[in-house]
Amino acid sequence: xxxxxxxxxxxxxxxxxxxxxxxxxxxxxxxxxxxxxxxxxxxxxxxxxxxxxxxxxxxxxxxxxxxxxxxxxxxxxxxxxxxxxxxxxxxxxxxxxxxxxxxxxxxxxxxxxxxxxxxxxxxxxxxxxxxxxxxxxxxxxxxxxxxxxxxxxxxxxxxxxxxxxxxxxxxxxxxxxxxxxxxxxxxxxxxxxxxxxxxxxxxxxxxxxxxxxxxxxxxxxxxxxxxxxxxxxxxxxxxxxxxxxxxxxxxxxxxxxxxxxxxxxxxxxxxxxxxxxxxxxxxxxxxxxxxxxxxxxxxxxxxxxxxxxxxxxxxxxxxxxxxxxxxxxxxxxxxxxxxxxxxxxxxxxxxxxxxxxxxxxxxxxxxxxxxxxxxxxxxxxxxxxxxxxxxxxxxxxxxxxxxxxxxxxxxxxxxxxxxxxxxxxxxxxxxxxxxxxxxxxxxxxxxxxxxxxxxxxxxxxxxxxxxxxxxxxxxxxxxxxxxxxxxxxxxxxxxxxxxxxxxxxxxxxxxxxxxxxxxxxxxxxxxxxxxxxxxxxxxxxxxxxxxxxxxxxxxxxxxxxxxxxxxxxxxxxxxxxxxxxxxxxxxxxxxxxxxxxxxxxxxxxxxxxxxxxxxxxxxxxxx
Amino acid sequence: xxxxxxxxxxxxxxxxxxxxxxxxxxxxxxxxxxxxxxxxxxxxxxxxxxxxxxxxxxxxxxxxxxxxxxxxxxxxxxxxxxxxxxxxxxxxxxxxxxxxxxxxxxxxxxxxx
Numbered sequence: 079x080x081x082x083x084x085x086x087x088x089x090x091x092x093x094x095x096x097x098x099x100x101x102x103x104x105x106x107x108x109x110x111x112x113x114x115x116x117x118x119x120x121x122x123x124x125x126x127x128x129x130x131x132x133x134x135x136x137x138x139x140x141x142x143x144x145x146x147x148x149x150x151x152x153x154x155x156x157x158x159x160x161x162x163x164x165x166x167x168x169x170x171x172x173x174x175x176x177x178x179x180x181x182x183x184x185x186x187x188x189x190x191x192x193x194x195x196x197x198x199x200x201x202x203x204x205x206x207x208x209x210x211x212x213x214x215x216x217x218x219x220x221x222x223x224x225x226x227x228x229x230x231x232x233x234x235x236x237x238x239x240x241x242x243x244x245x246x247x248x249x250x251x252x253x254x255x256x257x258x259x260x261x262x263x264x265x266x267x268x269x270x271x272x273x274x275x276x277x278x279x280x281x282x283x284x285x286x287x288x289x290x291x292x293x294x295x296x297x298x299x300x301x302x303x304x305x306x307x308x309x310x311x312x313x314x315x316x317x318x319x320x321x322x323x324x325x326x327x328x329x330x331x332x333x334x335x336x337x338x339x340x341x342x343x344x345x346x347x348x349x350x351x352x353x354x355x356x357x358x359x360x361x362x363x364x365x366x367x368x369x370x371x372x373x374x375x376x377x378x379x380x381x382x383x384x385x386x387x388x389x390x391x392x393x394x395x396x397x398x399x400x401x402x403x404x405x406x407x408x409x410x411x412x413x414x415x416x417x418x419x420x421x422x423x424x425x426x427x428x429x430x431x432x433x434x435x436x437x438x439x440x441x442x443x444x445x446x447x448x449x450x451x452x453x454x455x456x457x458x459x460x461x462x463x464x465x466x467x468x469x470x471x472x473x474x475x476x477x478x479x480x481x482x483x484x485x486x487x488x489x490x491x492x493x494x495x496x497x498x499x500x501x502x503x504x505x506x507x508x509x510x511x512x513x514x515x516x517x518x519x520x521x522x523x524x525x526x527x528x529x530x531x532x533x534x535x536x537x538x539x540x541x542x543x544x545x546x547x548x549x550x551x552x553x554x555x556x557x558x559x560x561x562x563x564x565x566x567x568x569x570x571x572x573x574x575x576x577x578x579x580x581x582x583x584x585x586x587x588x589x590x591x592x593x594x595x596x597x598x599x600x601x602x603x604x605x606x607x608x609x610x611x612x613x614x615x616x617x618x619x620x621x622x623x624x625x626x627x628x629x630x631x632x633x634x635x636x637x638x639x640x641x642x643x644x645x646x647x648x649x650x651x652x653x654x655x656x657x658x659x660x661x662x663x664x665x666x667x668x669x670x671x672x673x674x675x676x677x678x679x680x681x682x683x684x685x686x687x688x689x690x691x692x693x694x695x696x697x698x699x700x701x
Numbered sequence: 702x703x704x705x706x707x708x709x710x711x712x713x714x715x716x717x718x719x720x721x722x723x724x725x726x727x728x729x730x731x732x733x734x735x736x737x738x739x740x741x742x743x744x745x746x747x748x749x750x751x752x753x754x755x756x757x758x759x760x761x762x763x764x765x766x767x768x769x770x771x772x773x774x775x776x777x778x779x780x781x782x783x784x785x786x787x788x789x790x791x792x793x794x795x796x797x798x799x800x801x802x803x804x805x806x807x808x809x810x811x812x813x814x
Contacts, residue, residue, distance in 0.1 A: 618742060621741070622734060625731060632727055679803065
């Protein structure tokens with residue numbers, strides 16, 4: 079199997095049920111790479127077939143090589159030579175009656191499907207007569223026996239070489255069966271588990287037969303796009319055969335009568351601005367060949383944030399293979415816009431409605447930058463200094479704990495004069511001596527006027543109460559701004575009260591090695607000394623001795639022991655069970671023990687039963 | 702006071718040795734053996750602690766289980782109790798005793814570790 083990008087799967091799963099558009103196709107560089115792989119020098123007929131026919135399908139002193147390498151007794155050899163000669167003009171492979179007979183003999187239900195396909199193709203390319211009904215019979219019989227994907231694909235390819243009057247309906251139905259066998263991966267990819275070659279050859283065969291018969295293949299639009307994604311997602315191919323299959327599929331998908339997938343890409347980034355007012359699109363087929371006969375228009379363009387419609391039904395103009403549209407003429411405000419683009423003009427086009435996110439960027443200018451030092455009790459009048467971008471204030475501002483430093487400015491769009499509120503408006507104070515840096519955010523008020531105030535007493539903790547000269551920078555940035563601003567506006571001298579001796583800034587000790595943890599192994603339990611346990615072991619065995627003595631004194635004996643087979647067997651079995659217990663303790667596990675116990679126990683039980691029955695009888699008789 | 706206790710005990714022992722059939726006395730001596738073994742195990746545990754606790758438990762439970770099974774056997778083979786155990790012959794009681802012991806030993810051996 080080949081790589082399926084997980085990121086792409088997740089993205090589409092999150093995007094929800096949108097109409098599918100191809101996420102993979104052969105870009106021009108991919109086509110060039112495919113061509114260079116197929117252009118490698120070939121060493122045998124098979125490679126020659128793949129290379130030359132593959133290159134021809136992609137739009138690339140072979141004949142002599144074909145004739146010299148041909149083995150007229152082999153169906154495969156004939157197929158490769160004849161098909162390759164078809165691809166080059168003016169190359170005729172000589173054929174004799176034996177050749178024709180060999181090829182005709184191969185068309186039977188006893189040959190493999192691959193052989194049938196090759197024989198049929200060779201016969202067709204050589205112009206030799208062929209009984210279509212016989213071939214269909216052989217193919218249908220063979221499909222029953224060879225049910226795999228490659229075999230049925232070969233059957234489809236063979237059927238597409240037969241006469242159009244033949245009854246190809248049965249074979250045509252196989253396309254639907256094969257479609258059902260495709261694996262759906264995340265709703266984005268549709269492929270056979272046999273791999274890329276099988277999927278690509280299936281697409282080639284399905285369209286080849288459908289074009290031949292004139293019946294639209296039973297593939298839904300979404301399925302076509304999923305197949306496109308699967309086939310063209312792999313960008314380096316393992317073998318000539320695989321490359322050939324991809325080239326065939328690309329040709330089939332660009333020029334069949336029913337489905338032509340459309341690939342819409344922006345030429346460059348999807349951004350327009352005053353310096354670059356046109357949105358440029360490349361509308362191509364899966365091989366990056368431009369669809370110049372198509373009409374491309376913007377169905378709707380809505381602002382991403384407010385969803386208000388800016389445009390509707392506006393056409394693109396074709397300029398040297400690229401579709402262009404001047405968006406700035408509609409004077410959009412800066413920001414993001416959601417475009418819906420429709421490609422029409424050919425009813426075969428598939429996936430011809432595309433959603434595109436377009437960014438309109440602009441340039442920002444800082445105006446009315448006013449800096450002042452305001453006294454808290456308002457006793458001294460404030461002096462405002464205006465600074466123009468990009469110069470720096472000539473004198474530095476001094477603020478101690480009785481004052482605060484204030485800054486006000488406006489951000490406007492250079493082209494339209496509209497006030498902007500970019501995402502990033504920061505005021506950065508940087509102490510040159512200690513290297514300390516403090517960043518604040520400047521907030522706009524309701525009239526989009528930015529204000530920043532630095533209260534010296536309140537903010538002293540952020541500065542670590544280190545007095546000194548700080549250079550003040552204004553940072554303005556946004557995705558839609560083409561000119562982010564980093565402007566050293568002025569120098570500010572801050573004087574804090576309760577100043578500690580300026581300590582050098584210690585970087586936080588996050589990344590130094592931490593103290594080592596010593597692992598404490600579990601203490602073994604305190605065991606009693608061996609003497610004690612040995613003594614008690616002996617002590618515990620002592621009552622057994624007592625038992626034997628008592629039994630002897632009572633006169634217990636085995637004089638009544640009858641030497642019959644059941645008694646012997648019972649006692650042996652019982653001893654074996656006790657032995658098994660010991661072995662269980664030392665060697666076995668429960669399952670093995672239960673197994674042995676079942677056997678020994680069964681024997682002992684039967685013997686014991688017999689023995690005890692005999693005893694009972696004896697007891698009743700003696701009564 | 703102790704006099705009466707001693708006389709009760711001696712009377713009991715006399716009755717016991719005279720009236721109890723030998724078969725039951727054999728079982729009784731077995732019971733005494735089991736009791737002593739169990740008591741000694743418990744004493745050991747008290748003295749030195751429960752270190753291999755599973756081993757102690759399995760040994761002690763073996764003694765307790767054996768004692769109980771032997772008591773059951775004694776009750777069932779006592780001819781004076783014949784009326785209560787009409788369907789269970791002494792042989793059957795002994796067979797049950799052996800089977801129960803097999804199961805007990807299986808468990809004990811599993812747990813002894």
